[in-house]
Amino acid sequence: MSEYLLRVKDLHVEFTTRNGRVRAVRGVSLALSPGATLGIVGESGSGKSVTAYAITKLLDRAGRITGGSIEFGDSDLVSASYEEMRRLRGPAISMIFQNARGALNPIRTIGQQLVDALSAHRRLSKEKQQERVLDLLAAVMLKDPERILRSYPHQLSGGMCQRAMIALAIACEPQLLIADEPTTGLDVTTQKTVMDLVARLATERKMGVILITHDLGLAARYCQNIAVMQEGVVVETAPATQLFGSPQHPYTRRLVAASPTAHSTLDDLGVDAESDGVPSCRKTLQSPRTSAARPLLTAKDLTKDFSGFRAVDSVSFDIAPGESVGLVGESGSGKSTISRIISRLIDKSQGSVVFDGHDIGDIPASDFHGSEFRRQIQIVFQDPHESLNPRYTAFDCIAHPLRRLDRLIGKRETKRRVEECAERVEFDCALLTRFPHQLSGGQKARVGIARAIATNPRLLILDEPTAALDVSVQAVVLKLLDRLRREEGLSFFFVSHDLNVVRMLCERIIVMASGRVVEEASSLELFRAPQTAYTRELLEAIPSFDPRRMREIG
Amino acid sequence: MRAVITIAHHTARRFLASIPALLGVLVFTFLMMRVLPGDPAVFFASDPNAGPEEIEQMRKTLGLDRPLPVQMAYYFRDIATGNLGRSMTTGQPVVTDLAERLPASLELTVTALVLALSLALPLGVLAALYPGTLLDHAVRFVCSLGVCVPTFVSGLVLIYVFYVILGIAPDPTGRLGAFDAPPPGITGLLLVDFLIVGDFESWRSALSQLILPASTMALFVLAPLARMTRASMLAVLGSDFIRTAHSLGLSRRKVIITYGLRNALLPVITITGVVFSTMLGANVLVEKVFAWPGVGSYALDALLASDYAPVQGFVLLMASVFVLVNLTVDTLYGIADPRVTIE
């Protein structure tokens, strides 16, 4: 018996695609002792998930292990047959996945699936089986196990599905659990309970855990050792405290710097211009507007009903000129509904929206595109990939509001204005002829921002503008947004689920839960002394690391 | 028990939802009858040479002098009492004609559907399990070919090959061999009736009459069924829960059948319903080619003879069959997929 539970040596994985071979993993070596926890972190495309699937040999048809060895206990998994692998999966190695609801069979009850998982490896009597199944549900702390057994995945919440998934994974008491982004898509508070559960089960059952994540905070909180991957290669492996305290590899340093923490400021995000942006020829365009006494926007008693369901319940707030207000809440809190009411894409049920002294809440959303205020209130949407018309070039995307709202017709004038916008967001003018699928995530985000500021709005609504971006790109975009705000005197209404991000960009934060405002305070106050239990819970749930503290310990 | 109640509830709801559709068809046929050339009063007058007074009298008895809504009410009353009028060509009430001929059409359609499904499902599944292989390409080729040949051509080709050249198929005229006596009409389905009577000789003869038209029909619907099975099986095999099943070490059989196939069959159920009603329509062509005495050829003959009461009856019959088929499909779907009830 070797001292390691799992030892991966010089692993290579290739994918055969229509454009030839892609080497997704290039010489990865990892080691995990029994009962230990290893985090593999990296941004999208780093090969972290491919590594995990290679270990369990669950790569899809196109993927193939082309070199290296995977020693599990005494056997080499690379040369194991399908049947040998099948017998290992479950009792020796098992996995939990991102999007647990999709990972469960939609037309089989949780109970049936648990029985399937058990009976694949063990012969048990009916009663023993039933007993085991109930034990498992108790172990993952699912209340009302009798009901859960009879439920189908669609009848359970995301968090409950992930617990059921964990129950399946531990059903045959594996020695190694691989968790592939297990909490992506879950709310922070759910995320914390799920991860705490995994950690507790691992300790109780002496399971080794490999946690695959893009979230450095998560890895820092739950892993003893962390391997950082970039483009198919492990660039650095170190104990968590050491890795965050004194990262050695330049990529790790950049990644650690770019991850927002409870104390970092935008300047801490340490992003150099060369990491993503293009040096631009921009000049100062406008001086910040002088702040007026009256608020730029006042929302009063906003209420929104969706066929019997109240999504937003009498919410009031205002935004001063040049001010940046953050709106934070978990999914279903009504924050996106509010951002759409304020941006006049949907109608409120009750209440008023006053913009610069004009009541714009009563203009129907279907007519608002013709209003003079359309150009003054603009939006940057979530997921830059989704928010660009796939058949428009970057140029067309930016020119769209100019043509519609500024009624630009002349070709030369349009070109001049579009290029000016591109420069304001440091977007390379040479890329303007490209279609969205030919641009990187960061570039698409810039186009989305350029489009929103093209008509020189006074209020910019930001709807989770960085949620779909890798941390290093997120840092760049956040800095860009902050600079635009200072230089152009914009007001921001920043909607996000990520308190750390909001804190860096906003002076004031509104916390929402189930359609109501829970707390409103200046960012400093909110973090220093949260007034409500809910805010405290939110703050505690944020998986974060503090490099300064890590440095002291390390 | 709870599940049964849910499904019953679901079925009842779907039935109620299909009532507007049925009403729509009723109104459609009513209007169609008014638009069609020809004066019903002339048809129903006792004597083709009846004078204008008699026709006027007839018009009164038929209620044709009343306003349209009143006429529609009469029409609905007639239909509710099962009075669909009389066919000019056969001289019999339309209901009697349809009842006589519906079993022939059903026997043909159901046999063809069973034949098509029993080929399409295994082929589609196999093609999905081994995508990109020779087998996959062969299935796709047969399917693309099958959907390109119109039924009236493939039927004639089958007749030419198996009757004219090889001489192994019987004379392509009707459901019964030339020397077979029809069985007592119990269900009207020959294969069933001969079995009940125990006349196996005639049973074999009826079967041999059925094989060519049923194959023609089956060939035509094989493609959409096999394609759908393949696509749906491929999609399911690529989904996350199949990966989960593998990650738990379930046996390959369990993964493919219990986790894969059962999920993949869900869209196939829906498409089978659509295919069945397409077949009811395409039946007209096959019945004409094989001189099959079904409702389709009956309606076609009536249509060509400007005899509209049978056409109306046929359309109503098709609509009712369609509602029944849809209801069956919905119920099956409700049993197979626990998610539908929440919609």
Added chain:
Amino acid sequence: MSATLRHAVWVIRGNPITGVAVAGLSFLIGIALFAPWIQPYDPLASNVQMALQPPSAAHWAGTDQLGRDILSRLIAATRLDLAIAASAVAVSFVIGAVIGSISGYMGGRVDRVVGRIVDVFMAFPLFVMAMAMVAVLGNRVENIIIATAFINLPFYIRFARAEVNVRRGAGWVEAARACGDSHMQVVLLSLLPNILPAMVVQITLNLGWAILNAAGLSFLGLGVTAPTAEWGIMVAEGARFILSGQWWLVAFPGAALMFTVLCFNLVGDGLRDVLDPRMRT
């Protein structure tokens, strides 16, 4: 754009059958366009002495019961059948795409009603409906087109609805509103261009179906009437002679139908590969 072209070349190279189908289709369209100049005989001229001749050097596809040259009739029919199918599909595409995308974009009650109506129509035996329509409207080419267009319509509405529905909630649709587009502009300028590629695939596949429908109607004696050269009628007339062994009367128009539909289907499948964004990098 050149990237698309390069991709198309790459797809055809990877799947040579698509290339063959494109060539076959071009061949058919060429025949249809130049039919009057390339048919060797008058398709309507009968010659009773030459009736029911098997294929020969003079009559490549033989002659029918009235001694008409089958090849010439096939060529004339290509023109008619393609024209019927193309006009029927054009009509149903334009109407269906507009109704479908508006309904899909609006959502809510209107969309549910449209969806319900479409479901009813689609599940109803459409061929029977086309038969009834032609019977009511009269045996004319226009009426075949109207009937075929009508029974195609629900497919286009449903297709456009589904395609718009998945895009309705996309960020770029909301972004277009924020950029100052009216709802109508969003549908016509943003959504329609985006669903067009998928619709083109649908159109190609549908043309084959439309041809089968039109020929089926004529086969039954509804629609195009006797002396006119049309594939369905030719098969119907030939059917009477199949039992006596004169196979060429049915075989050639049947093969023409099959070849045409096959070409449309294969080109449609090929186009889907070309346009499928998942297969592109």
